[in-house]
Amino acid sequence: MDVENHGDSTDEQMGSKKKFWFSSDESRWLFKYVRLNDCGELGEDWAECLVHVVARLLDLPSACVCLAKEGGRRGVAIKRVHGAEEQLVHGNELLAEGVEGYDKAEARNQLYTVENIHRSLQGFPAPEPYSCWSAFDLFAGYLMMDALVAACDRHHENWGLIQDGSGRRWLAPTFDHGNALGFAVRMEDVTRLLKDEAELVKWVRKGRNRYFRARPVEVAAEAFRLIAQKPREYLEGRLHDLDTGDVAVATRGMPEEVLSEERARLAIKIIETNRRRLSDAFSDG
Incomplete structure (x- = not known):
């Protein structure tokens, strides 16, 4: 475009x-x-x-x-994730409404925790076709995906609820995912990580979201402990069934000058490695 x-x-x-x-x-x-x-x-x-x-x-x-x-x-x-007659209520506003002492202007906030996000989303539904789920049930899926793709930027302004003219609110689709999949790894490190599986595992384990104290897999596991059994089983099933071959097909549809073959291979390996880590964490939980 x-x-x-x-x-x-x-x-x-x-x-x-x-x-x-x-x-x-x-x-x-x-x-x-x-x-x-x-x-x-x-x-x-x-x-x-x-x-x-x-x-x-x-x-x-x-x-x-x-x-x-x-x-x-x-x-x-x-x-844009909402219609012309709707608005996006960002996470920092929801946290300020639901958590005593939460400063919505402070980007790195000690009160920005999974537990407090859970509290701030209480009483709100997920969108169709998940309207029988709570907003947090589905948000836990967003955190699972963050860990899967090594995303590091789930701050309190890149998620929220959509509100219509009547005041009804529901969880917005996930958005803002550019800081993921080794997007900034130098080319020499891409080569090194592709050659050495142990180095890749070490690299993904070091990854963290800049706004949570815990690392992404730990954040996802904590969220999954707070959600209902059926959503948890469904999300774990989707994780298990994900075919990285479909992701590989998408990489081949991008121009070489945008996404090189080596970076595409690393992105797939990151997903495969983190899926194993998430599966282990969910089993332990």
């Missing part, structure tokens, strides 16, 4: 990445530029798209995304 930045007055202010809103086919989309480091462009665009594929394979509602460019610069376009 090629997009144009018309200097939209509703440019997105949350987060640290440069981004802007635009309209296409009567829908609102957020364009996010990939960031640069001394080695060139990071892989936030392909990671965002691959995690969307993983979410779909896990049957998790996820914001529609596609690779995009603006002025020749790489990025990703993400479709």
